[in-house]
Each structure stands twice: as C-alpha cells, then as structure tokens.
Amino acid sequence: MLILERIGKxxxxxxxxxxxxxxxVELGEIVAVIGxxxxxxxxxxxxxxxxxxxxxxxxxxxxxxxxxxxxxxxIIFQEPRLLPWLKVADNVGFGLGDRPSxxxxxxxxxxxxxxxxxxxxxxxxxxxxxxxxxxxxxARALVPRPEVxxxxxxxSALDAFTRSDLQDHLLDxxxxxxxxxxxxxxxxxxxxxxxxxVMVMCPxxxxxxxxxxxxxxxxxxxxxAAFDFVKRRVLAAxxxxxxRVPTGAEAEPRAxxxxxxxx
Amino acid sequence: MALSDRIDFAxxxxxxxxxxxxxxxxPTRERATRSRWARLTRPALGLVLPVTLxxxxxxxxxxxxxSGRLAPPPSVVFATFVDLARTGDxxxxxxxxxxxxxxxxGIGVTAATIVGAAAGYSPLVRRLxxxxxxxxxxxxxxxxxxxxxxxxxxxxxxxxxxxxxGVFFPVYLGLMGAIQSVDRKLxxxxxxxxxxxxxxxxxILLPAVLPxxxxxxxxxxxxxxxxxVAAELMGASEGLGYLLIDGQQLGKPAEIVAAIVAFGxxxxxxxxxxxxxxxxxxxxxxxxxxx
Numbered sequence: 296m297l298i299l300e301r302i303g304k305x306x307x308x309x310x311x312x313x314x315x316x317x318x319x320v321e322l323g324e325i326v327a328v329i330g331x332x333x334x335x336x337x338x339x340x341x342x343x344x345x346x347x348x349x350x351x352x353x354x355x356x357x358x359x360x361x362x363x364x365x366x367x368x369x370i371i372f373q374e375p376r377l378l379p380w381l382k383v384a385d386n387v388g389f390g391l392g393d394r395p396s397x398x399x400x401x402x403x404x405x406x407x408x409x410x411x412x413x414x415x416x417x418x419x420x421x422x423x424x425x426x427x428x429x430x431x432x433x434a435r436a437l438v439p440r441p442e443v444x445x446x447x448x449x450x451s452a453l454d455a456f457t458r459s460d461l462q463d464h465l466l467d468x469x470x471x472x473x474x475x476x477x478x479x480x481x482x483x484x485x486x487x488x489x490x491x492x493v494m495v496m497c498p499x500x501x502x503x504x505x506x507x508x509x510x511x512x513x514x515x516x517x518x519x520a521a522f523d524f525v526k527r528r529v530l531a532a533x534x535x536x537x538x539r540v541p542t543g544a545e546a547e548p549r550a551x552x553x554x555x556x557x558x
Numbered sequence: 559m560a561l562s563d564r565i566d567f568a569x570x571x572x573x574x575x576x577x578x579x580x581x582x583x584x585p586t587r588e589r590a591t592r593s594r595w596a597r598l599t600r601p602a603l604g605l606v607l608p609v610t611l612x613x614x615x616x617x618x619x620x621x622x623x624x625s626g627r628l629a630p631p632p633s634v635v636f637a638t639f640v641d642l643a644r645t646g647d648x649x650x651x652x653x654x655x656x657x658x659x660x661x662x663x664g665i666g667v668t669a670a671t672i673v674g675a676a677a678g679y680s681p682l683v684r685r686l687x688x689x690x691x692x693x694x695x696x697x698x699x700x701x702x703x704x705x706x707x708x709x710x711x712x713x714x715x716x717x718x719x720x721x722x723x724g725v726f727f728p729v730y731l732g733l734m735g736a737i738q739s740v741d742r743k744l745x746x747x748x749x750x751x752x753x754x755x756x757x758x759x760x761x762i763l764l765p766a767v768l769p770x771x772x773x774x775x776x777x778x779x780x781x782x783x784x785x786x787v788a789a790e791l792m793g794a795s796e797g798l799g800y801l802l803i804d805g806q807q808l809g810k811p812a813e814i815v816a817a818i819v820a821f822g823x824x825x826x827x828x829x830x831x832x833x834x835x836x837x838x839x840x841x842x843x844x845x846x847x848x849x
Contacts, residue, residue: 346749364752376747380765380842390751392761421844439751 296322296357297343297443297475303351303500304338312338314500315352322442323473327486327493329529331537335501336479340445343477344370356443369441369474373448375428377420383407383431384416390439406434409468426457430464437468446478450485462488466513483529487522488515493529497536504536630812638812639819647801652820655786655797658714659828662721663782667775669722670729677730678737679763688734695727700788707792717789724785725778732774736767769843772836776829783825798824 297320304313313335320326328336341347343354345363354361356368369390377386388403407413410430420428429449436444446465450458462485469476480486486493487509497504507528511521612632619626626634642648673691677684702723706716740763748762790799798817805813 344750346746364750366752370750372743372746374743376743378744378747378762378765379844380768380839389747389761392751392753392757419842419844421842 296320297477298355299339299343299352300355301352302339302342302349302354304335304342304347305350311500313342313349314502316496316501316503317352318494318503320443320475320477322475324492325469325476325478325490327478327480327490328496329480329483329486329493329533330496330501330504331498331533333501334496334498334536336496337447338501339496340370340447340477340479343443344368344445346370366439367442368445369436369439369443370445370447371429371432371436371449373451375420375425375432377423377428377431377435379420381420382416383412383418383420383423386420386431387434387438389435402438406438407431409471410434410464425453426461429453429461433461433465433468437472437474440472441474443475443477446476446480448479448481451481458482458485463514465489483526483533484517487511487525487529488517493525495529495532495536505532507532628811630815634812635815635819638810639816642801642813642816648816648820651796651798651801651817652824655790655799655821656824656828658717658789658797659721659779659782659786661714661718662786663725663779665718666722666725666778666782667729670726670778671733674730674733675737678734678767684734691727691730695731699723699785703788703792712793717786717794720789721782721785724781728777728781729771729774732777733767733771736770736774737763739770740766765839768836769840772832772840775832779828779832780825783821783828787821 297318299316299318299320301315301317302313303311303315305311316335316339318326328339330336338347342349343361345354345361345365345368348354348362356365359365361368377383378389381389384400384403384407387406388399391399391402394402404413404416407416410433412427412430412434415423415427415431420431423431429452433449449465450461453461465476466489476489478486478489490509493507493509494503495505495507496502507525509515509525511519511525515522615624615626615629616631616633618624619631630638639648673687677688677691699720703716703720706719710716710719744762744766745758748758753761786797787799787802790797791803794800794803798820801817801820802814805811805817
C-alpha cells in the first residue's frame with residue numbers, strides 16, 4: 296500500500312509547490328491526478344518516485360519510507376527518454392542490469408512481444424515512431440515488475456489516435472500484474488478511461504481539491520452517458536479548483552474534438 | 559501488304575512489350591549503377607583541384623615558362639620523395655616524428671581526460687581549476703618553448719611536453735563541456751533505475767560524451783601535429799621537421815615539399831585512425847549523413 300502523509304515541497308528559491316498532500320492508494324489501484332498548470336502534479340509524482348524528495352511529510356510504500364528511487368517504484372516520463380546509444384532490447388533491459396543475461400534476454404523478449412514490438416528489438420531508438428518509442432519506455436518500466444508505476448503525462452506528446460491506442464494498451468498491460476498506477480495527466484478523458492479515482496489538484500500551493508470515484512466497468516465507453524456524467528463532474532471540479540465560476544456553456548460536457556485536453 | 563502490315567504490327571507490339579519490361583526494370587538498376595558510380599567518383603572530386611594545379615604547374619615548368627627552382631614541379635617532388643624513401647630517410651624521420659606526436663598526444667590526452675572529467679563532474683574541481691586553466695589556455699603554447707628548453711633541455715622531453723600542452727586544451731575543454739551538457743533527462747533515467755555512481759558514469763555519461771570526446775581528440779591530434787612541427791623547427795637532428803630545416807638550409811625545396819606531403823599523409827592517416835576506432839561506438843548517432 297502506498298501512503299502519502301502530508302507531502303509538502305518548498306524549493307530552495309522559496310516556491311511552495313506542494314502544501315500537504317495526503318493520499319492512501321491500495322495495491323493495484325489506478326489513480327489519476329489532474330489539475331491546471333503549476334498545481335504541483337509533477338512535483339508530487341517526483342516526490343513519490345524519490346527523484347525529488349518532499350521537504351515535508353512522508354511517502355510510505357508497504358511501511359517503508361521513500362526518500363530515493365526504489366526498486367518497487369517505476370516511472371514513465373512525458374518523453375520516452377530512451378538511451379540513444381542502446382538498441383531497443385537493451386533499452387528495455389536497462390533496469391535489469393543485475394540479472395543473469397539469459398533471464399534478462401527472456402524477460403526483455405517477452406516484454407517487447409507484449410507491447411507488440413518484438414521485431415524492433417534490434418533497431419536504434421532513432422528508428423522508432425513516437426508511439427513505438429513510448430511503448431518501449433512502458434516496456435522498460437514494466438520489465439523490473441514494479442509494485443507502483445508512476446506515469447507523468449506519458450501520452451501527451453502523441454497524436455489522438457496513438458494516445459487512445461496506448462491508453463487501451465496500458466490497461467491491457469496493467470491486467471498482467473496489476474501494479475498500482477498513479478497517472479498525472481491534463482486529459483480528462485484519459486483520466487476517466489484509466490482511473491479508479493481522479494484526484495483534482497489546485498495550485499498555490501498544490502493540494503488535493505477534490506476526489507472523484509470512477510465506478511464504471513472496463514473497458515469504458517467514452518460515448519456512454521455514465522462516462523459523460525463523470526467527465527462533467529471532473530470538469531466542474533477543475534473549474535472550481537481554478538476558482539472559475541462555470542458558466543452554463545462551460546458546465547456542459549465538451550464533446551468537440553480536443554476539448555478533453557484540459558489545461 | 560496486309561501480311562507485312564501484320565508483321566510490322568506484331569514487331570511493334572513485341573518492341574512495346576520489350577520496352578515495357580526494360581522501363582519497369584531500369585529505374586532501380588539505373589539508380590543502383592548511378593549510386594555505385596557516385597560512390598566511386600565522389601572522393602575523386604576532392605582531387606580535381608589539387609591535381610589540376612599540380613598538372614598545370616608541371617606543364618608550366620616543362621614548357622620553360624617558369625624555372626621551378628624554388629617551387630619544384632610534382633615530378634621533382636615525387637622523385638625526391640621516392641629517393642628519400644629509398645635511402646630510408648623518409649621512414650626514419652617519419653617514425654621519429656610519429657613517436658613524438660604519439661608520446662605528446664598520449665600524455666596530453668591522459669591529463670586532459672582526467673582533469674576534464676573531474677572538472678566536468680565536480681563543480682568544486684571546476685571552480686578550483688578551470689579559471690587557471692582558461693588563463694593558461696590564452697597563452698600561445700609556443701611561448702612556453704624557451705621555458706621548456708630551460709627546464710627540460712633541448713632533447714625529447716621539451717618537444718613532447720610542448721605537444722602534450724597543445725593537445726591538452728582542446729581535449730580538456732571538449733570533455734568538460736560534453737560532461738556538463740549531458741542531457742539531464744537521461745541522467746534522471748539512470749537515477750530512476752538506481753544506478754550507482756560508477757554505473758552512471760559507465761552506462762550514461764561515457765556513451766553520452768563520446769561523440770564530443772572523439773571530436774576533441776581529433777582537434778587535439780591536429781594541434782599535436784602543428785606543435786611537433788614547431789618543436790622540430792626549433793632544433794632537431796631527426797624528424798620530418800628536421801627535413802624541412804635541412805631542405806631550407808641546403809636549398810632543396812623539393813625536400814621541403816616532400817616533408818610537407820609526408821606530414822599531410824601521416825596526419826590524415828592518424829586522424830582517420832581515430833575516426834575508424836570510434837565509428838563502431840557512434841553508430842547510434844542520429845545525425846545528417848551527408849551524401
């Protein structure tokens with residue numbers, strides 16, 4: 296179980312990025328964190344990852360305090376961040392450096408097959424499309440079998456079709472070992488398609504403003520009335536979190552293309 | 559008449575079929591032939607200008623329009639080159655110069671790699687050393703020669719030290735700059751996977767800095783060749799620089815040009831060696847491959 300206890304973050308320049316975020320996440324749960332720019336979503340994720348530890352409060356994973364990157368926690372960044380000097384298979388096996396080479400090769404091959412890129416094992420990252428590169432990044436993060444996988448706007452740089460494809464694919468991969476997923480996103484649709492809970496954050500300093508449960512069966516139909524209802528709640532919470540009074544038109548579900556990208 | 563018409567028609571049809579087959583097969587074949595031809599001729603393009611100049615000068619001297627006494631024609635230079643090679647002078651002097659450059663390059667690169675890596679990796683070392691090294695870099699290295707001769711004598715040590723100083727600065731600057739500009743996001747990937755400091759250097763920093771390091775080695779080597787000439791011109795009893803002085807003092811311009819040509823060949827060959835050794839490690843680079 297992942298527990299965040301009043302996580303706060305103040306940078307050396309005095310910027311108060313996070314102001315006491317508390318959250319309990321069950322193993323296997325998918326939590327989306329959504330909010331406007333500068334509300335501390337990425338800061339929160341980096342604190343959980345141990346990349347940029349919190350200045351106040353504590354991150355506890357199975358009772359263990361996280362102050363540095365941990366074997367049980369994986370992270371996928373906004374960009375694939377593949378190492379350009381390693382072929383795709385070596386990139387996927389990057390986190391398995393301590394394993395015997397036979398085991399490493401088998402796990403890498405299985406992971407690449409699972410993300411549909413078995414035939415790309417021996418190519419350089421420069422030869423991949425954006426979507427393929429992000430699939431490799433997902434495989435790299437999943438290969439060490441983390442208990443918690445953090446995703447920092449992982450699909451925001453991709454086109455709408457690839458994004459939707461990878462969201463489905465991520466859910467498919469999640470069913471293998473059901474790790475805890477914490478997803479930071481700007482995309483309301485993405486949050487509702489993937490998450491069990493959507494946490495809406497508000498800025499200055501960043502804190503959790505609202506929590507919206509998504510009690511819909513998977514796979515979720517983006518066109519359904521129930522999906523639309525949840526989306527309307529999330530959008531309304533986002534508006535309130537930014538201290539904007541929603542007008543009648545804004546409170547309506549935004550059905551036109553691209554409207555789901557909220558920031 | 560009708561029969562001949564039919565035959566003509568049949569012939570034309572067959573030709574048309576034949577043409578179609580040729581037309582379908584030809585673009586690829588033509589392209590392949592053209593690219594093979596281009597691969598062969600492209601390097602030769604660089605030879606057009608020097609060969610034209612050499613042949614032109616040869617003709618001018620042969621026709622008696624110039625004496626060629628101070629600027630010998632290619633045939634004389636070639637004859638001198640062959641002559642020097644036959645007596646073994648060329649090989650001996652080239653080897654001596656090569657050994658000096660190798661020693662100076664080795665010392666310079668080793669020192670620059672250690673200091674450059676430390677300064678790139680540690681802000682403390684950088685703040686401590688970099689201002690002094692930058693001040694030293696601003697001094698023309700030739701200015702050190704009198705001091706080196708006083709300290710180390712006129713033999714090998716001062717020459718090798720001068721070359722090492724010449725090699726040091728481009729390699730130091732190149733490596734330090736390369737380490738400082740390693741992509742923070744890739745370093746973060748290493749941190750996320752909990753790499754130790756040693757593993758971080760081996761698996762992230764070294765491959766990331768390698769392209770810039772290879773360029774700095776090539777710059778350093780170029781300067782090494784420049785400085786070996788300076789060192790040998792100041793006093794040497796053997797080496798390609800000695801051939802230059804010997805040619806000047808004995809009024810043998812062909813020997814000077816032959817030594818210059820030897821410098822060019824060996825310098826280019828050593829540079830090519832660095833490129834060749836580094837190439838397998840840099841295949842991943844996403845760069846514009848010029849035609």
